[in-house]
Amino acid sequence: MSRPDLNPVALHPGVIAFHQPPGGWFVSNAGLVAGRDAALQIDTFATEPLNRRLETAIDAYLEPGTRRTVALTHAHGDHAHGAGRLAAAGTTILATPPAAGEVLSGPHTYDFLFSCDWGAIDPPSGISPVTEPRDLDLGGTSVTVVPVPGPAHTHGDLVVWHAESGTLFTGDLLFLGVTPLALAGSIAGWLEALTWLETFGATTYVPGHGPVTAAADDPVADVREYFEWLREAVAGSADFAAIEAAARARWPAWGAGERHGVNARIAYAQAHGVELDFPAGVRDLLSSAAAHGEPMTETGLIRLDL
Ligand SMILES: [Zn+2]
Structure with a gap:
């Protein structure tokens, strides 16, 4: 298999999902919400080459010099391994405190399971902790970074909500078309978090793995059915x-x-x-x-x- 495609999916002006099929181990999604003055990137990828490709793809959507922030939905490497590169370039990194602690103590590569040339994936030197919902004014539009209330996929998940377009970037609370992985959190908590997800009233879900899916197709129900x-x-x-x-x-x-x-x-x-x-x-x-x-x-x- 060759390297996965990024498949940018334009959901709304300035709102892009980057979907890497098929969504299995370390093949994750990322996103972007861009306003007039600033942009929020949602997650990074697993390896330096993949992160370079993502950064190039994102640059194509932004004016040079646009102020950037990255929200890490959780600490897993397929979502967080690019944070160090971005921080070194002056980007602010956001994560929940448990996720920040795990990222800063990394990188975690699970060598007993995986063999890979990761490239430069050193963690950032600092992460700005998100302990309650935080609105970011991007200029002409805003976006909210929202910690998940309890343990779910991990002990420090967050989601990103763009109310104007009804887009919810769920991180790994949603694995769609691919088996979820429950190794790091709480299955009971994950089920509660799925109910919490639905309170946003999103029209579009960008999952952590798998394709962008309309809420009308009820993808939350698929994950709930699995864990129940x-x-x-x-x-x-x-x-x-x-x-x-x-x-x-x-x-x-x-x-x-x-x-x-x-x-x-x-x-x-x-x-x-x-x-x-x-x-x-x-x-x-x-x-x-x-x-x-x-x-x-x-x-x-x-x-x-x-
Ligand atoms: Zn994960």
Whole structure:
């Protein structure tokens, strides 16, 4: 597979989503809201080459010298690894305090799972913490950076809301057409956050992974259905392989199906108040991916041919 396309999707004047299909491991989305005087970038990408391409694509939408801010929806590298490059160029970086702490202690590359030439992904020297909704006046339009009230995909998620166009950049609260990954947060909290997402009344969702989707297609319901199904599945069973097989059968079109087994382990641990067997979860991920002809290195970065 060659490197993914950026697929800029113009949603409204100055509002752009950058969608990298197919949306699997480290293949994430980013966004831009640009006003007359300033611009907010939503998220960065996983590697230096990908971030250079994103920066070039964004430059094409902005007047030279436009004041820039970047909001990191959470700390995962596929969303945050470009923050250091941008900060070095004078860009302000926003994140929730838990996400800021994790980014600043990085970069985190999970070498036990991934093999990749990351390039320059050093973290920024500082991040401006967002602890409550923050409006940014961009000149002629404004945008709001809103921390998610509780743990969800991670313990420090945020979303970006452009009310004028009804666009909600959800970060990884929404994985669309690709299996969500619940390794870093709370499944119960994630379900609450999905209900909270709907209170914005968005017309368009830009997910963290997967295509831009109209609210009329109710993509939030797809993610909710998955986690409710998963919680029901682990209520009376710890047969994670069987749960994974059932999930693969139920959502056959979703990429990164190797995540079902580890998601089931996490759902089980959280529902029953027991400790997650993390090494076993990692073994599940690797063996499941290999068994389905999707070695992690091939669903991950090495296939990007960077
Ligand atoms: Zn994530």
